[in-house]
Amino acid sequence: MKRTAERGPARISPARHALRSVGRALGAAGANAWRLLSQVVALLWGRIRPVFAVVGPAGRLVLLGAIGAAIVSVVFGWVEFTYLATTLLAALLVAVPFIVGRATYKVDLQLNPHRVVAGERALGQMTVTNTGERALLAARMELPVGSGLAEFVIPGLAAGAEHDELFAVPTQRRAVIVAGPAISVRGDQLGLMRRTVRWTEAVELFVHPVTTRIASSAAGLMRDLEGEITKKITSDDISFHALRAYEPGDPLRNVHWRTSARTGQLMVRQFEETRRxxxxxxxxxxxxxxxxxxxxxxxxxxxxxxxxxxxxxxxxxxxxxxxxxxxxxxxxxxxxxxxxxxxxxxxxxxxxxxxxxxxxxxxxxxxxxxxxxxxxxxxxxxxxxxxxxxxxxxxxxxxxxxxxxxxxxxxxxxxxxxxxxxxxxxxxxxxxx
CATH class of the missing domain: 3.40.50.410 (von Willebrand factor, type A domain)
Known part of the structure; x- marks a missing residue:
């Protein structure tokens, strides 16, 4: 009779074991390197993002055009595209001084009233005050009102001076209209560069629906002090219904003693359930x-x-x-x-x-x-x-x-x-x- 030899657990050769260890080490190193690279990119983008944030939509088109013209100039050697790229970049550089500067505004945004009925008139007021010690040049303010955008030109303000702007809020239909936040805008006339500063929080205006007054007696509701009587029978309420024979567990306070004495049997009260x-x-x-x-x-x-x-x-x-x-x-x-x-x-x-x-x-x-x-x-x-x-x-x-x-x-x-x-x-x- 042939006997099948029992085999023990397979052994991994030292070379294969070394290769697996190296593979795991390389995988861990790659994961760490990728994590480090992601952190570096996030850090760089956090530093660079504020710079790109001031470039408006038109400025981004101009920048892309300059990059494209530069690539065409290098690849094909066309001098005209070199001039085009230089001109577009120069336009961006000229727009930079328009976003430089710091404003010392205090802006107060008010709606009067805060609640109106649809169709009633509502007004808003924006007060801009120069809280600094130096005069400020003219600036532009933007104020979102509902789905629209109101723009105001704030004139140059001396130190401590203030300027008021009034605006109407559309209230033709029921809605919650959000006014604000008020932001100041610095930038060139072409919109290549645009820097905004937020000065206020948003303010809500409630436009209520039109309603009609309903007389209390005409509301068709059941108005009472003790509640509405239902057909459900209970052992504890205030609307008396009938008497029944006492059962173990019934509260003694519901026993009707006069009837019990007359009949010779304990009788308890039943009630119709009432509810508010x-x-x-x-x-x-x-x-x-x-x-x-x-x-x-x-x-x-x-x-x-x-x-x-x-x-x-x-x-x-x-x-x-x-x-x-x-x-x-x-x-x-x-x-x-x-x-x-x-x-x-x-x-x-x-x-x-x-x-x-x-x-x-x-x-x-x-x-x-x-x-x-x-x-x-x-x-x-x-x-x-x-x-x-x-x-x-x-x-x-x-x-x-x-x-x-x-x-x-x-x-x-x-x-x-x-x-x-x-x-x-x-x-x-x-x-x-």
Missing amino acids: TQLTIVHTSETAYYATDDEFELAVSVTASLALQVIRDGTGLSVVTEKLGLRTATPVALLDDTSRIEAVSGLFPSLREFARAATRRLPPPSVVMMIAGSLMDLTEFRAAQTLFGKDATTLAFRIEPGAQSRLSTVSGLTVITIGDLADLPKLLRRVHR
Whole structure:
């Protein structure tokens, strides 16, 4: 019988082991060298970057043109391109003195007022003061205002002198308009070199949506001191329902002793559960539900009008959109947040999914108001209504500018069509009745 010889672990020859050690050493050395080279490049770029930062877009084109002309001159020996490269580089050198110098400005940026309603006038003022001991030459200031850019020419200022510039802020539409920061610009007239200095922080102007006043009695809400009575039976509340036989574990304070003495059996009180009114406004900003931008803005105005009245009534309130849960502590906080509402696209597949995700952690509502545009299908309103149970009163607001404002009921759902913001109070009075 042949026996198979047992083999021990394979041994690596000294030469192969040495080669592997050398390979690992070279790999580590290469990694260290690459890391060192990256650090050196980053350090050099940190030093050089401020120099290139002052070269404007036109200056970069001129520099690239000079480099290209120099390469053509060297490769082909064309003297004309040598002159061209020299001229372009000379233009850059001539622009350098225009960015040299230090300004001693103090810039104060103010908006008056900080909050306006869409369409109202808002003004801004920029005050530039020379805080140095020497006179300053004329300079140029740039001030971003929203999506625009305002430019001001600041005249030469003596030591301690100041200069005021007034500007109007466009407030035709609801938005949060950011003014600033104010920056001074030094550079040549061709824009080859440009050096900027930031002097202020940005200032926000809140352009609130247009709202309408809703009478407290017309809000269609359940306003009470003790809460809304529900059909749920509990052993501890304030709205008496009936008596039942005592069961072990029932609190003795609920025993009705007079009835117990008459029947010879312990009887305890039952109560109907009451809860404070909690109103939830579900405002969808999905573009697929709105036909026009004006329709979207009218929907925001309806939401703001409803929420403002609820806050004034002191009722619990939650307002949700796809990207933002609005603050409801004060009317000002609410209006500031409504200025930030923006249209979204494709975040949720349906109104029901959005409402489910947005209200998952909110208190159970007693009143739900859903607000969407004219392209919202009524079946989506009905599907979202089923999330809140039978005890909740649900109102669907369908925004359609120019349409006849009306109130209708579809499969038990109250649908309010808003064609004009001014019609909102009277429609809510009809809901209340």
